[in-house]
Amino acid sequence: MATLEIRGATLLTMVEGADPVEDGLIAARDGRIVYAGPAGGHHGEAQPDETLEARGCVALPGLVNAHTHCAMTLLRGFADDMQLKPWLEEMIWPTEARLTAEDVYWGAMLGSVEMLRAGVTCFSDMYHFAEAGTRAAVEAGIRVCPSGVLLGFLDTADEMLERALEFTARLAAEGHPRVHPMLGPHAPYTCPDRLLRRVADGAAAQGIPIHIHLAETRQEVDESLAAHGETPVAHLERIGLLETPVNAAHCVWLTDRDIEILAERHVGVVHCPGSNMKLASGVCPVPKLLGRGVVVGLGTDGAASNNNLDLLEEARLAALVHKLHDLDPTVVDAGRALALATRGAAEALGLGDVVGTLEPGKRADIAVIDLTAPHLAPGHHLVSDLIYSARASDVVHTVVEGAVVVRNREVVGLDEGEVLRQARARGRRLAEG
Amino acid sequence: MATLEIRGATLLTMVEGADPVEDGLIAARDGRIVYAGPAGGHHGEAQPDETLEARGCVALPGLVNAHTHCAMTLLRGFADDMQLKPWLEEMIWPTEARLTAEDVYWGAMLGSVEMLRAGVTCFSDMYHFAEAGTRAAVEAGIRVCPSGVLLGFLDTADEMLERALEFTARLAAEGHPRVHPMLGPHAPYTCPDRLLRRVADGAAAQGIPIHIHLAETRQEVDESLAAHGETPVAHLERIGLLETPVNAAHCVWLTDRDIEILAERHVGVVHCPGSNMKLASGVCPVPKLLGRGVVVGLGTDGAASNNNLDLLEEARLAALVHKLHDLDPTVVDAGRALALATRGAAEALGLGDVVGTLEPGKRADIAVIDLTAPHLAPGHHLVSDLIYSARASDVVHTVVEGAVVVRNREVVGLDEGEVLRQARARGRRLAEG
Numbered sequence: 116m117a118t119l120e121i122r123g124a125t126l127l128t129m130v131e132g133a134d135p136v137e138d139g140l141i142a143a144r145d146g147r148i149v150y151a152g153p154a155g156g157h158h159g160e161a162q163p164d165e166t167l168e169a170r171g172c173v174a175l176p177g178l179v180n181a182h183t184h185c186a187m188t189l190l191r192g193f194a195d196d197m198q199l200k201p202w203l204e205e206m207i208w209p210t211e212a213r214l215t216a217e218d219v220y221w222g223a224m225l226g227s228v229e230m231l232r233a234g235v236t237c238f239s240d241m242y243h244f245a246e247a248g249t250r251a252a253v254e255a256g257i258r259v260c261p262s263g264v265l266l267g268f269l270d271t272a273d274e275m276l277e278r279a280l281e282f283t284a285r286l287a288a289e290g291h292p293r294v295h296p297m298l299g300p301h302a303p304y305t306c307p308d309r310l311l312r313r314v315a316d317g318a319a320a321q322g323i324p325i326h327i328h329l330a331e332t333r334q335e336v337d338e339s340l341a342a343h344g345e346t347p348v349a350h351l352e353r354i355g356l357l358e359t360p361v362n363a364a365h366c367v368w369l370t371d372r373d374i375e376i377l378a379e380r381h382v383g384v385v386h387c388p389g390s391n392m393k394l395a396s397g398v399c400p401v402p403k404l405l406g407r408g409v410v411v412g413l414g415t416d417g418a419a420s421n422n423n424l425d426l427l428e429e430a431r432l433a434a435l436v437h438k439l440h441d442l443d444p445t446v447v448d449a450g451r452a453l454a455l456a457t458r459g460a461a462e463a464l465g466l467g468d469v470v471g472t473l474e475p476g477k478r479a480d481i482a483v484i485d486l487t488a489p490h491l492a493p494g495h496h497l498v499s500d501l502i503y504s505a506r507a508s509d510v511v512h513t514v515v516e517g518a519v520v521v522r523n524r525e526v527v528g529l530d531e532g533e534v535l536r537q538a539r540a541r542g543r544r545l546a547e548g
Numbered sequence: 549m550a551t552l553e554i555r556g557a558t559l560l561t562m563v564e565g566a567d568p569v570e571d572g573l574i575a576a577r578d579g580r581i582v583y584a585g586p587a588g589g590h591h592g593e594a595q596p597d598e599t600l601e602a603r604g605c606v607a608l609p610g611l612v613n614a615h616t617h618c619a620m621t622l623l624r625g626f627a628d629d630m631q632l633k634p635w636l637e638e639m640i641w642p643t644e645a646r647l648t649a650e651d652v653y654w655g656a657m658l659g660s661v662e663m664l665r666a667g668v669t670c671f672s673d674m675y676h677f678a679e680a681g682t683r684a685a686v687e688a689g690i691r692v693c694p695s696g697v698l699l700g701f702l703d704t705a706d707e708m709l710e711r712a713l714e715f716t717a718r719l720a721a722e723g724h725p726r727v728h729p730m731l732g733p734h735a736p737y738t739c740p741d742r743l744l745r746r747v748a749d750g751a752a753a754q755g756i757p758i759h760i761h762l763a764e765t766r767q768e769v770d771e772s773l774a775a776h777g778e779t780p781v782a783h784l785e786r787i788g789l790l791e792t793p794v795n796a797a798h799c800v801w802l803t804d805r806d807i808e809i810l811a812e813r814h815v816g817v818v819h820c821p822g823s824n825m826k827l828a829s830g831v832c833p834v835p836k837l838l839g840r841g842v843v844v845g846l847g848t849d850g851a852a853s854n855n856n857l858d859l860l861e862e863a864r865l866a867a868l869v870h871k872l873h874d875l876d877p878t879v880v881d882a883g884r885a886l887a888l889a890t891r892g893a894a895e896a897l898g899l900g901d902v903v904g905t906l907e908p909g910k911r912a913d914i915a916v917i918d919l920t921a922p923h924l925a926p927g928h929h930l931v932s933d934l935i936y937s938a939r940a941s942d943v944v945h946t947v948v949e950g951a952v953v954v955r956n957r958e959v960v961g962l963d964e965g966e967v968l969r970q971a972r973a974r975g976r977r978l979a980e981g
Contacts, residue, residue: 443828
């Protein structure tokens with residue numbers, strides 16, 4: 116019975132409508148929250164195994180990065196400021212073709228370390244060599260939703276799907292409390308209908324969600340209209356893919372009818388503002404989606420198109436970009452932006468009962484952020500300060516499944532120097548070709 | 549003869565077209581750079597007074613924040629996510645009316661500390677009680693361009709201008725090497741032509757630049773067209789304000805003719821993407837301005853509309869927002885964004901011969917940024933990593949006028965705890981009214 120207490124922080128439980136709790140206490144036992152509230156409201160353990168003193172800090176649910184390609188950290192800064200087509204075809208894909216499973220392990224380890232330091236406790240990872248990436252996340256101590264990636268245009272697509280289904284079945288059998296498998300068909304335009312239908316059947320049979328890119332670029336929509344006479348969203352609905360739980364990254368180019376479909380089918384939309392800006396894709400209509408009741412979360416996308424995995428920055432970008440896009444400074448306010456990065460992202464991944472708020476019964480995934488730096492003074496408004504002023508470097512402690520994985524800004528229990536050495540050597544080898 | 553050396557860093561001199569210099573050496577004497585190049589190219593001092601070891605780091609010109617209202621740090625997070633009019637009229641202005649000179653001193657001290665920690669070595673400060681704000685900057689060790697603020701609709705506007713001219717004359721006479729006075733008429737829509745003409749005459753007589761808000765909102769342009777039959781830029785040109793050096797903040801809503809005027813009159817445009825997004829003002833057409841040869845720099849605007857003074861983040865926003873706005877991922881590339889934050893901002897302020905690059909003869913204003921954190925690995929491209937991945941917290945040393953003002957991430961020579969206590973107490977008093 117491992118027990119943990121976090122004492123003295125202001126709590127932002129991120130339960131809808133809840134006020135911050137000053138001088139709060141969080142108690143966790145065996146990976147789950149047993150109490151999150153005022154210090155006086157709980158007697159706690161007689162002798163908790165570990166206590167984090169967190170005065171001057173805020174404790175909130177660990178941030179959830181609902182769409183990334185974790186090992187692409189190895190390609191961070193490798194190719195930027197390019198048109199999408201040459202960027203993908205001349206730089207990213209030929210380099211990815213040289214990736215080994217061990218590269219993915221170390222790239223995912225680097226990304227996991229970066230995210231844990233930034234208060235991100237869970238990520239959804241669509242990438243090659245999913246077994247290696249998952250192993251890295253498990254060892255790093257972070258929560259992961261691995262989905263692999265199915266590229267339907269490859270001759271081996273059917274075989275890839277078989278292997279993916281074996282992998283997810285094995286993960287389900289192992290039942291690791293921090294691993295939540297999914298299936299990852301890359302996108303409607305890279306996967307033929309026949310494959311997508313088999314994915315939907317496999318996901319339904321195993322009771323796992325589907326993670327897919329959707330309506331990311333105008334070109335994708337134009338090509339879908341030309342090929343199928345319908346938008347990518349309408350197409351996925353027609354072929355039955357939206358009958359199982361789906362989380363869909365990007366969703367930039369949507370018709371009103373698409374938005375209705377996303378709402379009706381309870382699709383979790385993953386907004387990636389940094390990547391959509393950097394690749395000049397456009398703006399996901401988040402205020403409109405939220406207005407129609409669509410579940411929306413946040414993701415960083417991969418480090419090749421962001422170029423970091425800093426979800427607090429992503430929340431700031433979300434708050435800023437919609438104000439500009441709608442020419443309305445009231446949309447996506449600070450509280451909403453923080454909800455997108457926590458509760459919203461958890462719900463988008465189908466993990467709304469598991470993480471995303473600080474509530475008894477949920478897994479103890481917690482970020483503790485120091486509020487005493489000059490750029491956070493004088494401290495008029497906690498949530499505004501977090502969204503508009505705080506930095507990943509203000510994260511002091513990160514807890515996943517009740518275990519302290521970052522303590523006093525240092526990653527616990529792994530050799531960060533070795534992670535950096537491996538990442539640099541492998542990044543160099545990949546770049547040199 | 550105070551001497552300083554910085555050893556081992558990769559140098560980004562930000563001289564146009566210059567490549568990074570590995571294992572570089574910067575030598576400074578009496579506040580000026582005497583050498584910036586390969587370690588082997590200079591014998592240095594026999595015994596420099598101070599040496600900063602900077603292996604694993606990049607050294608670049610200190611960042612220049614070309615438009616802020618520094619003491620508004622006291623209002624950080626006080627009012628956000630509101631429409632501009634009630635934000636200003638119900639929240640900001642009534643609160644500012646309660647400001648004292650001592651509030652401005654401590655607010656400017658807080659902002660100076662925040663900026664120095666973020667590698668910002670120079671800021672242009674349009675704010676009330678300019679004497680107090682300037683005193684704080686001088687004591688904090690940062691470079692400042694104080695301009696006060698002239699609100700032409702007040703009865704006391706003429707008297708304010710007299711006092712401002714006395715202040716700038718006194719500063720000129722004192723000749724502090726880190727103080728560069730300016731005149732700060734708030735905006736064309738808040739200052740009548742008669743006052744603006746007197747400002748232009750005063751600036752010309754003293755040989756100092758003018759710092760003004762210009763074409764920030766569509767409403768400003770519409771009202772100018774209604775009142776004068778011309779845009780704010782055309783109006784300023786017609787009344788003669790652009791005959792002296794001017795740096796103009798925002799410049800969001802511009803006609804092609806406005807852009808020609810800005811180019812012809814060598815107006816320094818200060819782009820504030822964070823504020824323009826947060827207040828939903830719009831997007832300054834930076835690629836177009838640069839294409840026509842307009843000098844463009846970066847500013848954060850005040851902490852009430854940003855909400856931090858982190859110029860590296862502002863450079864990232866600049867790189868991202870134009871890609872989205874133009875739907876072109878090649879515009880404002882990482883190198884350009886970094887130039888906006890250094891050389892461009894210095895030139896926009898008329899300080900292009902003083903700071904903005906690492907060159908012999910220029911003042912020794914230098915930021916040293918650590919590149920060894922996980923979010924900067926594997927290190928494919930230095931400038932991309934700085935713009936798209938680095939954080940203010942990666943700044944390890946900051947040097948202004950040859951003096952080390954931040955060493956190993958700690959501010960040198962002032963009591964940061966006292967600054968925070970004062971800022972919190974004064975922020976609370978202002979909020980409580």
